[in-house]
Amino acid sequence: MDPQPPSPPLTAALPRDVIHVFWHEGMLDHDTGAGVFDTCFDPGFLEVLDKHPENADRVRNMVSILRKGPLAPFVSWHPGRPAHLSELFSFHTAEYVEELVQANVAGHKELCPGTFMNPGSWGAALLAAGTTLSAMKHILDGNGKLAYALVRPPGHHAQPCRADGYCFLNNAGLAVQLALDSGCRKAAVIDIDVHHGNGTAEGFYCSDNVLTISLHMNHGSWGPSHPQNGSIDEVGEGSGFGYNLNIPLPNGTGDEGYAYAMNQLVVPAIQKFEPGLIVLVVGQDSSAFDPNGRQCLTMAGYKKIGEVVRKLADMHSEGRILVVQEGGYHVTYSAYCLHATLEGVLNLPAPLLSDPIAYYPEDKAFTVKVVDSIKQYWKECVPILG
Ligand SMILES: [Zn+2]
Numbered sequence: 432m433d434p435q436p437p438s439p440p441l442t443a444a445l446p447r448d449v450i451h452v453f454w455h456e457g458m459l460d461h462d463t464g465a466g467v468f469d470t471c472f473d474p475g476f477l478e479v480l481d482k483h484p485e486n487a488d489r490v491r492n493m494v495s496i497l498r499k500g501p502l503a504p505f506v507s508w509h510p511g512r513p514a515h516l517s518e519l520f521s522f523h524t525a526e527y528v529e530e531l532v533q534a535n536v537a538g539h540k541e542l543c544p545g546t547f548m549n550p551g552s553w554g555a556a557l558l559a560a561g562t563t564l565s566a567m568k569h570i571l572d573g574n575g576k577l578a579y580a581l582v583r584p585p586g587h588h589a590q591p592c593r594a595d596g597y598c599f600l601n602n603a604g605l606a607v608q609l610a611l612d613s614g615c616r617k618a619a620v621i622d623i624d625v626h627h628g629n630g631t632a633e634g635f636y637c638s639d640n641v642l643t644i645s646l647h648m649n650h651g652s653w654g655p656s657h658p659q660n661g662s663i664d665e666v667g668e669g670s671g672f673g674y675n676l677n678i679p680l681p682n683g684t685g686d687e688g689y690a691y692a693m694n695q696l697v698v699p700a701i702q703k704f705e706p707g708l709i710v711l712v713v714g715q716d717s718s719a720f721d722p723n724g725r726q727c728l729t730m731a732g733y734k735k736i737g738e739v740v741r742k743l744a745d746m747h748s749e750g751r752i753l754v755v756q757e758g759g760y761h762v763t764y765s766a767y768c769l770h771a772t773l774e775g776v777l778n779l780p781a782p783l784l785s786d787p788i789a790y791y792p793e794d795k796a797f798t799v800k801v802v803d804s805i806k807q808y809w810k811e812c813v814p815i816l817g
Contacts, residue, residue: 448505448777450754451578452497453566455511455558458583459487460551463597468722469545483545484722484760485597490583492766493756497581501783502770509569511562511582513554514605518564521608522601522634527592531556531599542594543656556584556599563755567606570708570751571613576744577776579754580606587628587712587757588657595656596626603712603755604634610708611640619706619748620644621697623689623736624714624757625724627661627677631712637671642704644697646689648717648726649679663808673813676700678805681797682725686732688798689717693739695802696809701743703815708751709744711737711776715759715768719791722760729789730771734782737775752776764788 463483464471473480482488497506519528534540535553542548559582566580586603588596607618619642620635622628628645635641645661652660659665667675678692701709715733716724728736744752754776759765770784809816 448577449507449575450505450773450777451507451509451566451569451575452581453509453511453562453569453578454494454581455562457558458490458511458555458562461487461555461584462549462551463547464549469597471547483547485584485758487583488762489760489765490581492762493581493769496766496770497773500770502773505777507575509565511558512565513557514561514564514600518605519560519600521612522591522604523589524592531594542599544654546594546597546599546656548599552584552599558582559584559586559602560600560605563602563606564609567609567753570753571610571615576750577752577754579773580756582756585714585757586755587622587624587631588626589630590633593656595630597758598630601630601634603710604631606753606755607631607635607641607710615707616640617642617704617706618708618710619701619704620710620712621701621740622646622712622757623717624712625717625721625726626650626714626758627659627679628712629657629659629661632659632665632675632677635671636667636675637669639670639674642674642676642700642706644676644678644700646678646680646692646697648682648724663805664812666813673815676809676813680726681801683727684798685727685791685793685795686729686735687793687795688802689726689728689732690735690739691795691799692802693736695806698739698743700809700816701747705747708748708753709740711740711752711754712757713754713759713769713772714757715761715765718759718761718764718768720761720764720788723758727791727793728768729791730768730782730784730786731789733768733771734775737772738778741776741778
């Protein structure tokens with residue numbers, strides 16, 4: 432008698448979410464150089480120079496963990512593409528785009544501290560923008576509810592008329608504008624990169640169609656390229672008043688503190704706003720081991736954030752989430768934390784990967800006080816939350 436074929440595992444019959452990942456390897460061509468941290472300065476007395484934190488290796492590992500890690504069966508891959516120049520004007524000024532084009536022609540320019548345009552950079556920036564637009568279009572066309580734009584250079588510091596913080600073009604901002612132009616009435620941006628999402632905030636500062644929320648380290652302004660300070664009183668202007676919500680968190684906030692901020696601040700704000708679509712702007716530089724951040728999230732914290740955002744999307748935006756990649760500079764741990772975030776977005780019941788290095792003794796008491804005071808401020812000053 433022939434042996435019976437093994438019966439398929441039960442889980443194979445269950446409907447399974449897929450996340451549509453958009454990527455193009457041309458984004459690796461942006462060479463940010465090496466030196467002392469992000470200065471690209473060689474003092475001459477160091478034996479080993481660091482790569483600039485925003486280097487191709489960090490993204491190589493993100494691609495690799497999604498291709499070969501346990502989340503691979505949940506990933507559907509799609510090719511990215513360069514943005515056309517004409518697509519950039521929905522967020523950026525023509526003068527600024529021309530400045531970038533000229534910097535590319537010149538072959539090298541430091542647009543602001545740490546932000547270098549080198550040969551290959553402009554092509555990568557156009558790919559990051561176009562790839563994010565493709566990911567958004569995939570959702571808007573009804574081809575999937577969850578999409579992830581795996582892009583670099585990052586974008587959330589890029590303002591309509593200036594570069595900032597390793598960013599040239601605001602990938603998430605362009606995608607949000609595409610959603611609005613395609614008939615989406617209201618979109619929400621939840622930015623968990625450790626730095627203030629000033630570029631995206633600036634782009635929609637006078638709009639009540641876009642609720643921008645940024646959770647970040649309380650770093651304040653960092654010079655002419657980043658005049659915004661990310662404080663709670665930057666709430667928007669004109670008809671946008673009350674539609675920009677900054678959540679500056681204390682150093683070392685950790686998983687529990689972030690969960691508290693998400694549940695006490697982000698959840699009620701999204702519930703009041705009722706967006707048709709949520710853009711989750713992710714940076715793994717909020718992790719416990721990032722060279723650029725001090726916020727001490729671990730994989731468990733990232734997974735939790737992904738779960739909370741998924742729940743909000745299921746309630747308010749038909750489950751539609753575009754995830755956009757920003758910072759995250761630990762070459763190994765950023766990939767792990769990305770994996771954990773997407774596990775949360777996919778609503779997987781248990782982690783598929785254990786945390787290789789997490790150890791951070793948390794004390795959320797101070798964060799709770801800060802979050803409670805922000806909540807009180809919003810109650811008094813933000814009309815939709817009053
Ligand atoms: Zn960042």
